[in-house]
Amino acid sequence: MYIDALDIYYVRHPLIEPWTTAYGSDPDIRSVMVKITSGSETAWSESTPLLAPTYSPESAFGTYYTAKEFLAPLVLHKDFSSAQEINQAMSVIKGNPFAHAAIEIAWWTMQSKLTKTPLHTLLGGSDDEVDVGADFGRQSSIDVLLERIDGAIAEGFKRIKLKAMPGWDLEMLKAVRSTFPKHTFHIDCNSGYTPEDLPLFKEIDKLGLAMIEQPLFHADVIDHAKLQHQLDTPICLDESLTSPYMAEKAIELGACKYMNIKPGRCGGLYNSKRINELAQEAGIGCWIGGMLESSVGAGICLELAAMPNMAYPSDLFPTSRFYTQEISKESVVFSSPAKMKPSNACGNAFVPEEDRLAERIIEHTHLE
Numbered sequence: 001m002y003i004d005a006l007d008i009y010y011v012r013h014p015l016i017e018p019w020t021t022a023y024g025s026d027p028d029i030r031s032v033m034v035k036i037t038s039g040s041e042t043a044w045s046e047s048t049p050l051l052a053p054t055y056s057p058e059s060a061f062g063t064y065y066t067a068k069e070f071l072a073p074l075v076l077h078k079d080f081s082s083a084q085e086i087n088q089a090m091s092v093i094k095g096n097p098f099a100h101a102a103i104e105i106a107w108w109t110m111q112s113k114l115t116k117t118p119l120h121t122l123l124g125g126s127d128d129e130v131d132v133g134a135d136f137g138r139q140s141s142i143d144v145l146l147e148r149i150d151g152a153i154a155e156g157f158k159r160i161k162l163k164a165m166p167g168w169d170l171e172m173l174k175a176v177r178s179t180f181p182k183h184t185f186h187i188d189c190n191s192g193y194t195p196e197d198l199p200l201f202k203e204i205d206k207l208g209l210a211m212i213e214q215p216l217f218h219a220d221v222i223d224h225a226k227l228q229h230q231l232d233t234p235i236c237l238d239e240s241l242t243s244p245y246m247a248e249k250a251i252e253l254g255a256c257k258y259m260n261i262k263p264g265r266c267g268g269l270y271n272s273k274r275i276n277e278l279a280q281e282a283g284i285g286c287w288i289g290g291m292l293e294s295s296v297g298a299g300i301c302l303e304l305a306a307m308p309n310m311a312y313p314s315d316l317f318p319t320s321r322f323y324t325q326e327i328s329k330e331s332v333v334f335s336s337p338a339k340m341k342p343s344n345a346c347g348n349a350f351v352p353e354e355d356r357l358a359e360r361i362i363e364h365t366h367l368e
Contacts, residue, residue: 001110002079005037005368006072008102010064011360013294015322020138022165022192023054029292029322030060030362032067032098033352036106037368043113044348045105046297047264049098055190055291056218056239056265058098061363066099068365075103076367083107083270097242097267104268105300113347118303120342123273125306129339132305133159133313135188138168142175149180156337159184159210159313165192170203177207188213191239195223198230205231210312211258214238221246225253236260238289243267247275251282258312260289263304264297276309285311294327295319295350299343302332306342316340327352327360 013029020026031048047067049058070093080086086107090100112119120126134152139145145162152160162176164187176185186209193200193215204212211234216223218239228235234257241247241259243266250256259279266272276286288305290298298316305314319331326332328350335341343349 001038001081001107001114003036003038003075003077005366006076006103006106007035007037008064008068008072008365008367009033009035009357009361010061010363011357012362013292013323013327013360015292016324019292019322021163021188022190024052026050026292029294031293031297032060032064032102033296033357034067034102034106036110038110038114041110041113043106043109044296044351045102045109045300046293047098047102047105048291048293048297049264050291056098056242058096063096063098063102064363066093066096067102068367071099071103072367080107083268087268087270095242097271098264101264101266101268104270105263108269109300109348116346118342118344118346119300120303120306123269123304123307125303125308125342127342127344128306129335129341130302130305130310130316131158131313132316132338132340133157133161135161135163135315135317137163138165142172145172146175146179149176153180153183157313158338159186161185161213161315162187164189170200173204173207173209184210186210186213186236188238189215191216191218195227198227201227201231205233209233211236213260214240221250221253221255224250225255228255228257234258238262239265241266241275244271244274244278247278251278251284257284259284259286261286261304262289262291263301264291269300269304272304273307276307280309285309287312288314288316290315290317292322294323295330295332296327296348296352298332299349302340303342303349305340313338325356327356329353
């Protein structure tokens with residue numbers, strides 16, 4: 001595939017309501033979108049690190065700047081026959097997985113279009129529906145949370161993820177578990193705790209959760225391994241898994257029993273696929289996480305969720321969960337209760353409408 005041009009966009013997606021986690025509250029979602037041109041064809045990607053470097057060391061504007069200034073010149077006007085080749089070309093730029101992903105995922109969607117092969121098929125996935133779960137950030141009260149959980153269970157969600165943070169953890173969990181004693185829950189801590197919080201996790205360990213997601217330092221696998229060895233509840237790594245290398249180290253240390261794969265945080269789809277393969281070889285189940293992407297990025301995550309070894313319902317949501325209007329003409333929807341189906345489209349299942357994209361652009365660079 002020859003890359004003739006790249007359009008890189010820094011955009012703002014307005015949320016229905018702020019999204020609150022251990023690292024703060026986001027009133028809108030900032031992301032980087034890339035349109036790749038090869039011959040007469042175009043395809044899209046989206047990478048969503050959020051406005052500030054709170055989830056990871058990357059910020060949305062930093063991702064935009066790195067992609068346009070440092071990564072794009074390494075791939076523009078060059079021909080790449082594989083994802084490994086384009087990743088190798090960009091490897092001189094260290095770290096910055098969200099910026100790498102913005103470019104690399106565009107290569108995959110264009111490859112899907114040019115080869116007339118659905119993206120999930122290129123990734124080794126099936127055409128089957130995938131299970132998805134429900135998520136709730138910190139709510140205004142426990143009563144509001146319980147009401148929303150009750151609604152999610154009525155809608156058929158097999159599992160529910162709860163954001164946990166100091167001041168919104170054990171008391172909240174005890175109320176949830178006493179109200180819904182048999183349903184599947186897990187907590188996502190977003191690196192909000194330290195090893196000194198072991199007594200808290202020992203109490204949480206009694207509540208029968210499916211997993212505790214990323215409780216400790218965002219780049220750590222060593223302390224997570226120590227914590228995992230002291231708990232019966234599985235630990236799931238998220239922020240720490242920035243590359244196949246980090247996945248290998250987590251496996252060697254026994255740092256987790258689940259892995260949350262996010263294509264932006266992992267540096268793209270090739271790395272996501274490789275992490276899943278490493279996990280499967282080690283007997284570790286995976287699931288696909290999201291960063292509240294628009295339909296462009298969410299559609300790509302859905303294709304990824306069709307891979308084998310998805311042992312837990314993924315974080316994929318209909319447009320109406322977070323947005324009043326989607327950036328594409330089509331919205332992300334359920335194919336059946338609490339399930340979604342990968343698309344048979346070649347290229348992107350969701351493409352931005354020009355007028356809606358124009359309303360959300362903060363900065364745009366065309367490179368040709």
